[in-house]
Amino acid sequence: MHCIGLMSGTSVDGIDAALVEITGTELDLKINLLSGEIYSYPKELRSQIIEVCGGKPISVEEFARLDDSVAYCFAQAAKIIQESHPQVKLIGSHGQTVFHRPLKESNKKTELGYSIQLGRGSVIANLTGIPTVSNFRAADIAVGGQGAPLVSKVDAYLLGHTTRHRCVQNIGGIGNVTYLPPHQQPHWEQKIRGWDTGPGNILIDLAVQKLTNGQQTYDNNGEWASQGTPCEPLVRKWLKQEFFQQPPPKSTGRELFGYVYLEQCWQDAQTCHLTNEDWLATITELTAASIADSYHQFINKPIDEILLCGGGSRNQYLAKRLQQHLLNSRIMTTNDLGISTDFKESIAFSVLAYWRFFYRISGNLPQVTGGKQPMLLGDIHLPIDWKKNSLSSKYLG
Template identity: 85%
Template sequence: MYCIGLMSGTSVDGIDAALVEITGTELDLKTNLLSGKVYPYPKDLKSKIIEVCGGKPISIEEFAQLDDAIAYCFAQAAKTIQEGHPQVELIGSHGQTVFHRPLKERNNKETELGYSIQLGRGSVIANLTGVPTVSNFRVADIAVGGQGAPLVSKVDAYLLSHTTRHRCVQNIGGIGNVTYLPPHQQLHWEQEIRGWDTGPGNILIDLAVQKLTDGRQSYDNNGQWASQGIPHELLVQRWLKQEFFRQPPPKSTGRELFGAVYLEQCWQDAQMYYLTDEDWLATITELTAASIADSYHRFIDQPIDEILLCGGGNRNQYLTQRLQKHLLNSKILTTNDFGMNTDFKESIAFSVLAYWRFVCCISGNLPQVTGAKHPMLLGEINLPINRKKNNLNSQSLG
């Protein structure tokens, strides 16, 4: 089956679109990436999304307009990536997260359900493309007490596990998340899979670069700038005392915690040490590497044979070097080494989740990863009114 996976992460870089051929179901699941492209948001729309993610109040009318504008961009991405390829039968759209509040415990027993908003309505995408679209994946998991994240762990398990090796699949997007995969020859191996958000991925690094350059640069290419500095170990250890890092899984996070306000506190913390720009950026980068390694040491009992990196952070060579420094006994590779494109792994995963929901009726979450009370079918199915493809150029969202 030919499917498209769409998503935009915490970094709000743009829409990652993957056109994928999917066969099989679980242990025989196979994906073949036919095309993967990133479609940047228009500048004004990106700025609006970042403002809303940062907590800027907007009216309900503005919120609706933003939802539609994002959906339109997602639909355009789906339409464009299909050109020159076989007819697509299904779209899985994660949408754009603008708010994520994990489940909270009160008085050690009562819980307040989590809440997560992904904009870019699946119904709009379905009707602009003429293709059935599965969207809003997180709500079903949250409804049964889950975090609603991370959701790609089951996909990781069936595409990237090994018969004898203990692996971690580490995504480094805006936020980092990991899936621990025990050897699948192990009895009840699926029940032993674990996953959680490790904390900041690229988000603080990118915000730091923007701060240091007054917005002239948005990221540290290959970590070249940070590599010229020396991480300040005392600051990193101080930051690692933050409650999130010590909290046991299941857990998830986002810009609400690791965003501009958090970075400003890191900046203030560093002032007493008179760091150079290079040293501060190296220290911020070190926090990402150290927080990933710290979570492995805290929450995984088995030695990790291989770490498979994916997401934009895998291209930061300095970050990879620092991660290897903290995890000397693990071999650091990328998902590319095992046939899974590092840049589009997450969008591929959402095409699989849509396929499981729409075609196979297979649950997409792992309760021991998200904290849900039981497995759930993930995603809402949106059928186009007219299955015939629409001309996007003639559509207007008003």
Template identity: 65%
Template sequence: MKIIGLMSGTSVDGIDAVLIEVSGQETDLKVELLAGETFAYPEELRAKILAVCSGKPISLDKLASLDDAIALNFAQAAQKIQSQKSPAKLIGSHGQTVYHRPPLIEGTDKNLGYSLQIGRGELIAHLTGIKTISNFRAADIAAGGEGAPMVPKVDACLLSHPTKTRAIQNIGGIGNVAYLPPNQELNWQQQIRGWDTGPGNALLDLAVARLTDGRQTYDHNGQWAAQGTPNQQLVAQWLQQDFFQQSPPKSTGRELFGQDYLNQCWQDMEQAQLNDSDRLATITELTIASIAHSYEQFLPQMPDEVLLCGGGSRNLYLRQRLQAKLTSAKITTTDRSGIDGNFKEAIAFAILAYWRVNSIAGNLPQVTGAARAMLLGDIHVP
């Protein structure tokens, strides 16, 4: 089956669109990437999304308009990535997350979480004429889960190794990990773990925009940060934040690691009299240290290999610093194992759509904390 996958993450860089061909079911799953492209949001639309993500109030009327605009852009991305000779039969659209609240734990009662992805699937289905699956996180959350991370089962089917322990580390706006034991081990699927590790590129991108008055949105290849020296004392101080100490299952977003969090870090860095490059090096180091700390505290063992994906995997300085922290693991990318790291998340939501129409559960309860495995996504027929 040919499937389109659509994804825009917490970095709000644009819409990652893929066209893949899928065969098999789960452990025999095979994927061929036929096309992949990132379609930038119009700048005005991106600014509106970032404002909502940062907690700026919005009327229901404007929220409805934003929902429609995102759906239109997603549908256009699907049409552009579409093969005219052999059209796709299905679309998996993650939509754009504008709010994520993990389950609230008060005493012994655990209240349900909430996650809102807009860019409505029914409109995408109508505009493209292709059956569309969307709203993937809701079923897991209804079963008591975090609704994130959503892709560890896909990672397990595509990237597990017969003899090596692997950690698949996505570094988008937020970082998340899927821990994969060797797939030749007995009951290996029950040993898969995953959670959000903390900030990925979100704080770093906000810092770059702040230092350049918005003229630059990211640190290309980490070149600016590489000129500085990270302040390890500040990083150690920031790692005391409650989220980093919380045991999995856990998830997070811009609601925690956003502009307000950066403002607090900025005050600390001003008091420490850091220059601009030292500030970027220190914020980059927080991402690195949060990943390493997460592995040391919560993994059953350190992985043999760490396979990076997402925008942060292209940051050479970040990769070098992570290798310096995780000396026992080989740091590489998912590209080396046949899955394009730029489009892995979009590929994953195409597969989750494929599983939904084939009545195959998409979540892993031990990862998200859901009471049971669930069919993920709402089906929209054009």
């Protein structure tokens, strides 16, 4: 089955599109990446998305136009990537997150989470003529979950091992991890854990933009940070922040780790007399230390291998710092196991759509998201002229 997975992460770098051939279902799940491309947003649209993520107020009409503009870009990405490839049967689109508020619980009440992803699936379906599954987070949130991370079940079947303890660490704008116990353990699936670890690339990218007045957007391979020395007292202070101490399930986003947070880090550093290189090294160290610290706090198992993916997996300095914190674990990338580091997340959403549309397989893991039960993830959207007899009606439930 040929499917397309689409997503754009917290960094708003562009649309990651993966065209994959999928066979099997769970333990026999197999993925063949036929094509993977990153499609940049138009500059003005990217700026508008980032402004909305930052809390800029806009009218409902402007929001609707933005939603449609993002959907159009996602549809164009899907149309371009399938050129010269076999007919695609399904699209799974995560969309562009612009707001994420995790579940809040207090003695008085429970406030369900709320998450908004732009890029309407109905628009994508009708512009491409391909059934589309979108709005993946809503079903998990409706049963008391965080709505994230959602890729842990896919990680389990694509990247688990018979005897090794593994962590799959995505480093996008925000970092998230899936802990995978060995398959030979009894009830191994129930022992899978996952959560957002905190900032991934987002603070590093914002710091580079601040230091260069917007002339640079990221630290290539961590070369700039590698010239500095991290300020350990600052990192220890930042790690006392409430999110890092909160036990899973937990998720986060730009709402916490964004411009305001970075400015506070900048103010904290003013009394330490750091060079620009030192400050960037310290910001990078926060990502590495927060990942390692979360493993120590919440896994309490020897981790044999850590599989990095996402844009941050290319930051060699960050990988070296992470290795220093986790000396007994082997740092690898998902490339080493045949799953693209750049497109693992978009591949995962093609699988979640495939499970939802063709097999009615639940996509969330309650012990990861905090949802009260397994749920079918995603809303199904059919093109207006889609022939009902092209697939069995059982897929439409």
